[in-house]
Amino acid sequence: MSQENLLSRQDQLKSVDIGEGFEFVFRPVKAAPRNYVSQSDMVLADVGILEAGLDAEKEGFLAVCIDTMSDSGVSALRSVLSIPVIGPGRTSMLIAMSLGSKFSIITMWKKWFHLYEKTINDLGIRSSLASIRSIDVTPDNQALLEGKEEEIFPLLETAAKKAIDQDNAEVIILGSTTMHQAHSFLSSRLPVPIINPGPLTYKKAELLLSSGLSHSRNGYPTSPVDKSIMLKAMLNTASDFDH
Known part of the structure; x- marks a missing residue:
């Protein structure tokens, strides 16, 4: 991952108020698929994210947030870490269900549908x-939506309006953390809550740490x-x- 791409992902922090005393460090993986379209891509993503977060607890971090809606590596990291490990896929969908009775996911292309279907x-x-x-x-996944706002944002708005008007969606979830740049645009134009998955995990990390909660070891046993x-x-x- 280039430094420019890393900075684009760090920009997600600008869309939420981070509590005093909390600091988020963004760390790229050593290997990852270009796009998550096949099962072999998913295996590589799991392993890459597992390795990247393996020593997080030893290094003094208090939580790990995964920056992909596939929730790749979440279960694996929970099996080796005691600190909270949070994925935006499940987090976004469960929060959406608390905000309305039906939610829709608006995404860039159909090849990502399997990511959402698995979590659902x-x-x-x-x-x-x-x-x-x-x-x-x-x-x-490198430049994200930078420089494509005039082309992409209206398409996302049209898709979201169809989800609301035709599919009866009461909440919209952005289908990728790489789409975060469209959040404020859509939020200002649509009559329903728009969930920005990445920043939501940062707030969930704050909540879990403030509450003294983490994942169940019975649910995520460690390897011998x-x-x-x-x-x-x-x-x-x-x-x-x-x-």
């Missing part, structure tokens, strides 16, 4: 889904064998390749 099926919340709508534009050395060696090698 895992949670058993199909009845709360109004629709998933795509604007059929190949995403740019430490695999950290192997994982680091694998990802150090993988970082030399174009993914």
Whole structure:
């Protein structure tokens, strides 16, 4: 990940008020798929994110927020960390259900639908889904939406309006943390809550830390064998390749 891309992702912090005493550090993975469209992509994403967060607790971090709606690496990291590990996919959908009876997901392209379908099926919340709508534009995970605002934002607005008017959506979820630049535009033009997934995880981290809560060890048991050395060696090698 380039420094420019990292800064674009850090810009998500500007859309929420971070509580006093909280600091968020953004860390890229050593290897990741360009876009999450296949099962092999998902495996690589899981392993890359697992390795990136492996030592978070030892380094003194108090929580880990994953910056992808696929929630890649969340379950794996919960099995090795005691601190909260938060994914925007589940977080966004569960919050959406508390804000309205039906939610829709607005995303860049149909090849991401499987990400949302998996989470919806895992949670058993199909009845709360109004629709998933795509604007059929190949995403740019490096530049994000920078420089494409005049082209992309109106398309997202049109898709969201259809979700509201035709699918009866009462809440809209942005389908990727890479779409965060469109949040304020859509929020000012649409009559329903618009969930910005990345920043929502930052606030959830604050909530869990303030409440003294983390994931259940019964739900995410640890492995009897430490695999950290192997994982680091694998990802150090993988970082030399174009993914």
